[in-house]
Amino acid sequence: MSVSNASSFAAASADPACTGVAAKDSLHILPLSSLPLATPGLHRARLIKNAHFDGVVELFADVQTGSGQVAPQDLPRVFQFGADNLGDLSLLVNLSQSSSYDVYSLRGELRRLGVDVENVDDLRLSEAKAREVTPHMAAFTRPLVRAVFGSAGDEQSPGDLMQLFAAPDVETTQNNLAKLAQQVDIEIPAIPKFLQDYGDVYLSLAYYQSCLDASRPKLEAFLEALAELKKDRNLAQDRGVMAACREVQENVENVVEEVGDILAMFRDRTEDMWTDMSSDKFRRMEQMITDYQKKVGGALCFTSVKLDAWSERFPRPDVGGPRRRADFVMNTMRHGLERVQSIDD
DSSP states (O other): OEEESSOHHHHHHHSGGGSTHHHHTOSSEEEGGGSOOSOGGGGGOEEEEOTTOOEEEEEEEETTTEEEEEOGGGGGGTSOOOTTTHHHHHHHHHHHTSSOOSHHHHHHHHHHTTOOOTTOGGGSOOHHHHHHHHHHHHHHHHHHHHHHHGGGGGGSOSSOHHHHTOOSSHHHHHHHHHHHHHHHTSOGGGHHHHHHHHHHHHHHHHHHHHHHHHHHHHHHHHHHHHHHHHHOHHHHTOHHHHHHHHHHHHHHHHHHHHHHHHHHHHHHHHHHHTTSOOHHHHHHHHHHHHHHHHHHHHHHHHHHHHHHHHHHHOOSTTSSOHHHHHHHIIIIISTTGGGSOOOOO
16 A cells, blocks of 8 residues: 555545535545445545545545555455455446546436446535536526516526426426426426436536536646746757656647537527427437447546646646756656547547
């Protein structure tokens, strides 16, 4: 087991903001209490992406003691595994290879591994996070609301979609639901399920947009730091350092650009979908978004992990000299680049 005081996520893991409810809203943290594990000692641990973008089990984290990390395949050195809990080891080894631990990517991966996820509350965003990302949902819910409420729909909140159709009098509510049923071409009793699915699938895109927006200031700070490194007279002669700087910069910039493009594409296609809406059209869109979640989540997780690692190590421009920063680019920032899948549009 390695104990790393230097890992960017040693400090982050000890931060109360990254524990409890907030952890399940993270791209890079999976509290193992969320999973149906038979090994009691693992319930208090977490699966995290460390600064090298390796998936490891974090057994403890504290500002003083650091982060106690163990590779999943090495867990038998810490816990006993037998016939009753051997499945835990296999599950964690598989999940450690996932590119993101956000709730939407995890749902798909756990289903693939045969784990029932339908009734696991921890595989949903917390209520606080859902409220936080609600403004990002407007672009995806506005076409639906306009289809029913017309121009007055712009004044409606994009939060709980079902609440939008509630009215003081029953007749108005029934008229709204009937109009939506006609637009979507389904029966009125099926409307609540449709609205639930619609809200959930677009909440995932709102969540990813929120993560992307949060990464941009850190990316700008990192790019400024790289520009300063390239100006250093000694480092400019080091081909290895210059190549690493270019490689990391190109990868991170490409990831941010690709995620931005894919989210914009879904906004445009959602607008188009409502010009001639049907339940089948929504289901096709739902499937397409679900298919992209793993790649988008992985790309954002990589960006978040790497940029947080840099800002944790070098919180200010005057922290760390050029050589120290160059070494960090070479040995940490570049590590794991090959694991990020390109988002093929």
